[in-house]
Amino acid sequence: MNSDIILLVLLLAILPVDYSGMFDSPVEKFVLIALSIIATLPVVASAYRSILGKKISIDLLASVALIFSLLAHQWLSAVFINLMLTSSRIFLSYNEARARRNIEKLLKLKPKKVKIKKADGSIVEINPKDVKVGDTVVVDLGERVPVDGTIISGDATIDESSITGESVPVSKTKGDKAFSSTLLVTGNLLLKTEKVGAETTLEKIIKLVEEAQIDKPDVHTAAEKFTTWYLIVIFVGSIVIFALGRDVNFVLAILLVVCADDVAVAIPLAFLSAISYSAKIGVIVKGAKFLEALKDVKVIFVDKTGTLTKGKLNVENFFSDAPDKGTVLRYSGAIAALSDHPISKAIARYVATSKEKEIGAETPEHFEESSGKGMTATFGKDTFGMGRLSYLLEMGRTIKPELQKKITEEEDRGYNVTVVSLNKECKGYFVVADQIKRNIKADVLELRSLGVEHVIMLTGDNEKVAKRIAGELGLTEYHAELLPDQKLDFIKKTLSPKYKTMMVGDGINDAAALSLADIGVAMGGIGYDVTIESADVVLMKDDFSKIPDLIRLSQYVMKVARDDFIIWGVTNVAGLALVFARILAPTGAAAYNFLTDFLPILNSMRIFKLYVRKTRQK
Numbered sequence: 370m371n372s373d374i375i376l377l378v379l380l381l382a383i384l385p386v387d388y389s390g391m392f393d394s395p396v397e398k399f400v401l402i403a404l405s406i407i408a409t410l411p412v413v414a415s416a417y418r419s420i421l422g423k424k425i426s427i428d429l430l431a432s433v434a435l436i437f438s439l440l441a442h443q444w445l446s447a448v449f450i451n452l453m454l455t456s457s458r459i460f461l462s463y464n465e466a467r468a469r470r471n472i473e474k475l476l477k478l479k480p481k482k483v484k485i486k487k488a489d490g491s492i493v494e495i496n497p498k499d500v501k502v503g504d505t506v507v508v509d510l511g512e513r514v515p516v517d518g519t520i521i522s523g524d525a526t527i528d529e530s531s532i533t534g535e536s537v538p539v540s541k542t543k544g545d546k547a548f549s550s551t552l553l554v555t556g557n558l559l560l561k562t563e564k565v566g567a568e569t570t571l572e573k574i575i576k577l578v579e580e581a582q583i584d585k586p587d588v589h590t591a592a593e594k595f596t597t598w599y600l601i602v603i604f605v606g607s608i609v610i611f612a613l614g615r616d617v618n619f620v621l622a623i624l625l626v627v628c629a630d631d632v633a634v635a636i637p638l639a640f641l642s643a644i645s646y647s648a649k650i651g652v653i654v655k656g657a658k659f660l661e662a663l664k665d666v667k668v669i670f671v672d673k674t675g676t677l678t679k680g681k682l683n684v685e686n687f688f689s690d691a692p693d694k695g696t697v698l699r700y701s702g703a704i705a706a707l708s709d710h711p712i713s714k715a716i717a718r719y720v721a722t723s724k725e726k727e728i729g730a731e732t733p734e735h736f737e738e739s740s741g742k743g744m745t746a747t748f749g750k751d752t753f754g755m756g757r758l759s760y761l762l763e764m765g766r767t768i769k770p771e772l773q774k775k776i777t778e779e780e781d782r783g784y785n786v787t788v789v790s791l792n793k794e795c796k797g798y799f800v801v802a803d804q805i806k807r808n809i810k811a812d813v814l815e816l817r818s819l820g821v822e823h824v825i826m827l828t829g830d831n832e833k834v835a836k837r838i839a840g841e842l843g844l845t846e847y848h849a850e851l852l853p854d855q856k857l858d859f860i861k862k863t864l865s866p867k868y869k870t871m872m873v874g875d876g877i878n879d880a881a882a883l884s885l886a887d888i889g890v891a892m893g894g895i896g897y898d899v900t901i902e903s904a905d906v907v908l909m910k911d912d913f914s915k916i917p918d919l920i921r922l923s924q925y926v927m928k929v930a931r932d933d934f935i936i937w938g939v940t941n942v943a944g945l946a947l948v949f950a951r952i953l954a955p956t957g958a959a960a961y962n963f964l965t966d967f968l969p970i971l972n973s974m975r976i977f978k979l980y981v982r983k984t985r986q987k
Contacts, residue, residue: 373462376408377455380448405444408451409435411458429600434624438955441617446625449959453966457634479550479571480515484508486559498566506560514547517569518560525556603627619948622958626944635933635969642973643926651909652919659888659905663923666888667868669821669916670860673828673838675875676892676913678803682711684719685784689797690772697796698723700753701789703731704746708738712787712801716755719799743787754790761790768795783837802834806913810842815917819924825863827856827882853881860885873916890916933969940965 409432416432431454438447482494484507492507497515500506505521508514514527526538529551538554541547547560549569566572603623611620640657647654654660674680689697702720705713733746733753743756745764754761758768758776768788776798779786785801813824826847828835835849848859860882864870872879872886880903883889891904892911908915944961947953953961 373455373458377452377459379404380408380452380455402439402444405439405447405451408455409439409447412451412454433604434621437617437621437624438959441621441955443618443621443955443959446621446955446959449956449963450625453631453963456967457631480513483515500562500565502562502565504562506562508547508553508558508560510553510555510557512553514549514551514553514558514560516560516562517546517548517564518562520545520547520558521561522559523557525558526554528552528554599627618955619951621955622948622953623945625955625958625962626948626953627941631966631969632933632937635937635973636930638970639926639929639933639973643922647919647922650915652915653907653909654919655905655907660919660923660926662869662888663871663920664927665869666821666871666920668823668825668863669816669871669873670825670827670856670863670882670886671844671872672874672879672882673826673830673835674803675911676873677809677826677838677842678805680875681804682715682785682801683804684715684799685802686779686800687719687723687797688775688800689789690769691791691796694797696751697789697791699731700746700748700751700791701755701799703748704733704736704744704753704755707733707736707746708744712785712799713744715801716787716799752792755787758786758788758795761788761795764790766790766793766795772797781833783833783835785834805838805841809913812914812917813843816920819917819920821920827851827859829853856882857885871916873913890919929973932972936969936972940968 412435413432416429419429431450435447435450438444438450480497483497483500484492484494485500486492486505486507500516504516506514506516506518508525510525520541520543522543524540524542527541527547528538529548541558547558549564549571564570607620607623610623611617637657640660643660644654644657647660671677687698691697698720702717702723705717705720708714731748733748736744736746738744739756739760743754743760745752745754747753754764754766758773762768772795776786776788779798779800783802787799787801788795789797789799816824823845826835826839826842826844828847828849829851830849832849835847838844839847851859856879860870860872864885864887869887871888871890872882873890873892874883875892879891883891883903883905888906889904890906890908892908892913906919944953944958944965947961948958
């Protein structure tokens with residue numbers, strides 16, 4: 370890159386010197402000729418490599434134009450065309466350097482020393498390369514986590530923006546996961562190391578960003594194909610025109626107008642900027658081809674648990690016809706706290722925050738749990754039960770028709786109903802459901818406005834639950850009670866060359882489905898190897914709203930690419946028109962080429978900056 374910068378400076382310096390008429394002596398003319406030849410050599414070398422690779426490239430046409438310029442003693446024409454080609458190489462080098470700087474920024478997040486707590490309680494600092502799985506790592510306030518691991522002691526607030534892009538710090542405590550490069554805003558932690566070196570989340574992200582930035586989008590491949598045929602037409606046309614008129618300068622002017630490689634720089638620049646921007650907000654797109662394909666998504670398959678819902682049960686309602694409703698709640702909370710079942714935990718949380726329960730704690734004298742069915746306990750003279758209605762009826766409890774009707778109505782609406790009994794009679798129930806994530810319905814509507822025709826939920830849950838959630842979210846279709854292989858079969862039937870399909874899941878249970886769809890998007894992928902491996906797009910934060918954002922970004926980048934093509938085509942047609950009108954001679958054609966070839970590049974840079982600014986304001 371440094372040699373190209375020096376060459377660019379020398380070429381720019383020659384122009385005013387030559388126009389001022391200073392090149393009168395043979396020595397000065399020799400400098401101009403020598404510099405023109407030196408600048409031409411890299412282009413000819415690139416053209417030679419393209420011939421060996423059986424490709425017709427822009428550099429091949431540029432080489433022909435440059436060689437003709439030198440043979441025709443059109444030194445200024447050679448200078449102008451070399452100015453553009455040298456500038457293009459500098460732009461490409463700049464983009465590659467910027468990509469490396471993004472990687473270097475991530476690498477700077479890695480601590481240079483790691484504090485390890487030994488078995489005897491002593492703390493020693495070691496090189497990160499020497500940390501092993503199972504080591505106890507000490508992380509103090511203001512330090513970055515050096516490994517992926519589980520918190521075994523301490524409480525802290527952790528800034529995870531380096532991984533998820535989320536600016537709000539997250540509270541962590543014993544049993545939670547902590548990830549490499551994240552920053553302790555408050556507190557101190559002891560971690561049990563689970564992943565080190567290349568296996569950490571940070572290293573995997575770095576690898577993905579490196580691979581994504583060198584990936585070539587299909588639109589670039591299409592541009593190359595178009596350019597190949599375009600250049601063949603120009604070559605053949607130039608030969609025909611020369612054969613008819615024998616005018617070397619006229620043919621040379623044509624070649625100088627059309628030999629630019631502006632699109633070859635502008636389009637990758639737009640995609641590179643988009644992928645880098647996505648990485649900064651916690652969205653890892655594995656390659657430009659996936660970013661491009663997002664614009665053609667018409668069908669989106671979504672898993673329910675962990676994608677549309679939080680995967681955390683919550684009590685939606687409590688009903689009891691008992692006169693002592695507070696006692697029923699108190700007994701419910703007491704036995705729910707003794708069980709590890711997710712429904713019991715949801716009920717325990719609900720009772721703990723309820724204002725209707727009677728004051729005081731209860732400890733049952735006898736407690737018995739039947740796995741997956743329910744629980745019974747005795748409190749003094751009272752016998753209390755909680756669980757499925759069928760279980761309580763088996764235990765000899767009775768239920769009033771009015772209460773049974775209410776329970777049936779709730780179940781028909783797609784809710785889980787946990788019934789409670791006091792002594793010999795059922796006295797009420799808890800309505801329990803998985804919580805739907807906030808704003809999912811609005812996100813689904815936005816997807817439809819972006820051209821997505823079907824949002825289809827695939828779930829292993831029962832029909833009634835699936836129907837309720839699909840109805841609440843406005844999904845076009847749902848399929849319930851599916852086994853993993855049945856999900857795959859359904860996706861296979863829906864695949865089509867006419868449009869793109871997307872599968873959105875948590876990346877753990879849906880790895881196969883993520884791989885099968887045209888584009889697999891894993892939500893909340895932080896820390897899960899199977900997510901990073903199987904998905905094409907990884908949302909490090911559990912945020913469904915990033916899906917419409919990605920599709921909108923894809924559509925915008927493609928608009929930029931189309932604009933680049935239009936600018937390129939219009940300027941080339943205008944340049945050829947000026948040549949055929951005999952307005953532009955070789956020197957003028959080269960100058961025109963130099964000035965107009967920056968337009969697509971500036972378009973990619975300017976428009977994308979406007980998009981990022983508008984997105985941030987949103």
